[in-house]
Amino acid sequence: MAKALKINKNTEEGLLQLLEFLLDSEKVEGIFSLKKLNKNGNIAYSLITNKDELKGAVPLDPHMPVNAGKILSHFTLAEKTKRPVAAVLRPCELRAFVELIKRAQGSLENILLISLSCGGVFPIDTMNNGDAKKRSSSYAESLKKAENSPDVRKTCQSCDNFLPQLADMTVLTVGKKDADKECIIYLNTKQGENFAKDAPGNTISAEIESSETEKLKSKRKENKEKLFKDFEKTGNGISGFSRVFAACLGCHGCGEACPICYCTLCDFDSKTCEYKPESYESELEHKGGLKIPPGTLFYHLGRMSHMAVSCVACGMCSDVCPVNIPVADVFTKVGAALQDVFQYSPGKDIEEPVPSGTFKEEEFKEVGEH
Amino acid sequence: MSSDFKPNIVGFLCNWCSYAGADLAGSSKMEVKPYLSVIRVMCSSRINSNLVLTALLWGADGVLIAGCHPGDCHYEQGNYYARRRFALLKKIMETLKLEPDRLQLSWVSASEGKRYAEVVNKFSDEITKMGPNPIHKNPKI
Structure with missing residues (x-):
């Protein structure tokens, strides 16, 4: 049985209360979370050090404007953060961060990782749609029933890896029927427990995996196989x-959005792959x-x-593709095959x-x- | 496929073992099929996926990578890395059904002139049997 923090508020408010506590008690210097930019529902990742700024934070908003793993890597690349920062990110973003750290592109030190059992996110290009409220409430209902929301990305609907593996704290959302009244945050590591010490709420013991998470997992596995x-x-x-x-336009946007593609100068943007007049000529000579x-x-x-x-x-690659190529379908399929050959799980073990x-x-x- | 199809195969041979093996096959006057265009590289681990993909996407009918036997690498570990990269690219080709048989890795040592001839002849026959790289039917990609 894992330890968990139970807060008698709805899930998002409960998490915000914990974040506020972390800032107030100076256990962390800053919060890295999604935050509202305006009333139109636009959101972006933000670093927050002031309690007042925390007001517009929406850490559980189902959008991924950018893979946060990539941002945290940029943030910690030159040197680790000097003071602790609490980062709220989704399981795939956490996996990406871990993969980047393995490639010497960041540091975990002084970062409190808060993740969640993930119901998926909406495609970026729907962020400005007027139906945000309606979608959010149907999303919340699906989450309670541990079902797939029809509005989330195709990649998310077929993701069976929605429980974070290396998070210090995990917010329970999938299958949480009373999410309007109660917030459960699992404390998975010693670091998580230390940070949550004296936080408002009761400490209970509970297991994150349940028949509800299993239900969603098997549904998503099914979707993945079908995909x-x-x-x-x-x-x-x-x-x-x-x-x-x-x-394909050749814009390389998929690579730019991909958290694993970290090279400052990509091979395919370099001189090596540049087409010169003679390259066209020689290719046309035998291809016509x-x-x-x-x-x-x-x-x-x-x-x-x-x-x-x-x-x-x-799924960032599919999300950013300007001509709607299902890039992620191909890459997740090939990725799964390769991970099977090398018995490798990205982001599982640092x-x-x-x-x-x-x-x-x-x-x-x-x-x-x- | 016409019966007089002559495949165009790119062969990446490691300088220390397989290239010397090819040399031995030649100086021993062994019969080796003439379809392999040899590119000498210092180590089989010099071969990255981009080189192989370039060859295949620009029209080669087959790609042969040859290096020292495991444990005998001139640089001690190079061929172990080469083997992993090969396995990775092969799996990608298998998953996408991109005719993975057009790619082969073979260990040939400097003293194995006979094996070199056998490897090249067998691979040439296999590629001839497979016919031209389907990329030729899709020239505009």
């Missing part, structure tokens, strides 16, 4: 693959025709070979090396013997 099967119908082979990516912009398939396959083994299935940076002598024995 992968559906892709096979259209996306297999070079002709299928080129059909899926036919509309060329899609413009060229190299889009090369980009996707290449990027895949670089990062898919660490794909955290956050000590586990990234597969491409290590090897075992006694593996892939059959390779090379042809």
